[in-house]
Amino acid sequence: MDAELGLDTSVDTPLLRRICRYLSERSPQPTVAVEGLTHVVIYVNPAFARFVGRERKDLVGRPFAETVPESEGNGCQALLDRVFRTGLHETLAEQEHRHTQSVPVYWSYAVWAILGADERPAGVMIQVTDATETAVFRSQAAAVNEALVLSSVRQHELMEETGALNARLREAQHLLEGRVAERTGELAAANAALQAEIGSRETAEVDRRELLRLLATAQEDERRRIARDLHDQMGQLVTALGLGLKTLEATTPDPSPARLQLPQLRELTDRIGREVHQLARDLRPTALDDLGLLTALSNYADDWAERSGIEIDFQSVGWGTGRLPQAVETALYRVVQETLTNVIRHSGARRVSLVLQLSPGLVTAVVEDDGVGFDAESVAAPAWAGGRVGLLGIRERLTLLGGTLVIESVPGRGTTVIARVPLPTRGTEDREG
Ligand SMILES: Nc1ncnc2c1ncn2[C@@H]1O[C@H](COP(=O)(O)OP(=O)(O)O)[C@@H](O)[C@H]1O
Ligand SMILES: [Mg+2]
Known part of the structure; x- marks a missing residue:
């Protein structure tokens, strides 16, 4: 009995051989044994045949390198030689194999020496694991x-x-x-x-x-x-x-x-x-100082109509007996004077309307003619030049009083000039400067 080997040496060899054979045949571990010098396969278990996808009869008696071509290049053959020479167990981990599959597989090898009857290595056993x-x-x-x-x-x-x-x-x-x-x-x-x-x-x-x-x-x-x-x-x-x-x-x-x-x-x-x-x-006119704007303009309109031969329609709206500030009266008198002079000079009008309107806080003078009209935008006569009071001059004069001058004119359709002057809201009785 060799207890270290777990073997009862009294049992006869054929039985032992059957046990070993039984074990290796049933083992799921792919195992192959080769002759020490030639590496010719002397035993292959079914697991190994399945592993390489070959029949056992095609493997036994053939060189190991024929079954596993990679063993030539990956150092496995050298390993087999070494183990055979030294008798020492060695391993070779995760070697790439490509010859059968499109994707590489990896094998790990565990190698033992098989001792012969003289206790010297006679062959080598290889166990392969899919790694x-x-x-x-x-x-x-x-x-x-x-x-x-x-x-x-x-x-x-x-x-x-x-x-x-x-x-x-x-x-x-x-x-x-x-x-x-x-x-x-x-x-x-x-x-x-x-x-x-x-x-x-x-x-x-x-x-x-x-x-x-x-x-x-x-x-x-x-x-x-x-x-x-x-x-x-x-x-x-x-x-x-x-x-x-x-x-x-x-x-x-x-x-x-x-x-x-x-x-x-x-x-x-x-x-x-x-x-x-x-x-x-x-x-x-003395009337402007003595009698006020309305009378002065009324007189002026009569006089103007007689001189020019143009018909004038003079109207006053909202006018009482009160007086406006002197500066306002003078400015409006000059505005009407200049506008009516322009009518004679430039318009060729046959009829003119003059309206003087007084409303709370505002006095308005409107002169409208039916003459040739003009492009009001383009008129830019120099104001006050040579003492002349043109449209720009009267606009300036109205601006000084916080008032405005609007000229509405279309060539061929007559001209309307509107002058507006704001008044102190206290009333129109007081006279200033
Ligand atoms: N009522 C009007 N009808 C036609 N054209 C006019 C009238 N008023 C003014 N204009 C035009 O506007 C211009 C400027 O007028 P104004 O400033 O008073 O200057 P002036 O009378 O000296 O030419 C005139 O030359 C004329 O062409
Ligand atoms: Mg003029």
Whole structure:
């Protein structure tokens, strides 16, 4: 009995051989035994035949390398030689085999020496295990590991790049903030300069307006003075002259050459008187100061119709007995005067309508003609040039009073001029400057 081998040596050899044979034939472990020197297969168990997909009879008696061609290149043949020489058990793990399958399979080899009757190696036994799952798993794990390493390297690189980008971003932001501050400073300076410019222009505009107002007032005062002088002094002188001529006519012998001349001289004197009167009225009608805008314009309209031969329809709406501020009355008088003069000069109209309307807080003058009309947009005559009060001049004058001038005109369809001036809401009785 060899207890170490788990073998009862008293049992006869044929029985032992049957036991061994039984075990190896039933074993699920692919096993093959080869002759030590030639590696010719001397035994193959069914598991090995199944494993390589061959009949056992085609394997026994053939070289091991014929069944497993990879054994030549993967060091298995050398291993068999070594084990045969040393008698020591060795293994060869996860060798790739491709010859039968399209996808590689992996075999692990365990190799023992088979001792002969003289206790010396006579052959070699090879057990094969399919290690494909382990190998695939290992290679997948390696790939995953590699990917992980790569990704951590990439992550590191990315972090570095991010850091660099952040630094550049901060730098750019810093630069930008600097520029913005610089530009803001420039803009603030420009703005201040602009404000100063606007301020000085506003002052200049205020000065200009004030000057215009003074000019208009001075002009009106002067016209009033000259008109009064003409009317009072020149008028009286002409009247006196007329009376003198009348007396002379009564006392001059008739007929005589002097007596013949006298009616003509009286006629001339009357004409001078009328001209002086007309001149004074044109300059500044006393009615405007003494009786108010409505009467002054009514007189002017009658006079104008007679002079121009154009029919005028004068209407007043909402007018009481009160007076408007003098500046407003004068401005509106000049507006109507200029507009009606334009009608004679430019329109070729046959009929004109003049409406003067007074409503709470507003006075409106509307002059409408049925003349040739014009392109109101394109009119830009220089205001106040040579003392002339054109449309621009009267617009300016109305603006000084907070009023407006609207010109509605279509060539061929007549012209409507509308002047509006706001009034102090206290009433119209008070007279100002
Ligand atoms: N009622 C009107 N009908 C036709 N054209 C007019 C009328 N009023 C003004 N215009 C046109 O507008 C121009 C400007 O008028 P205005 O400023 O009073 O200057 P002026 O009378 O000295 O020409 C006139 O030259 C004329 O062509
Ligand atoms: Mg004019």
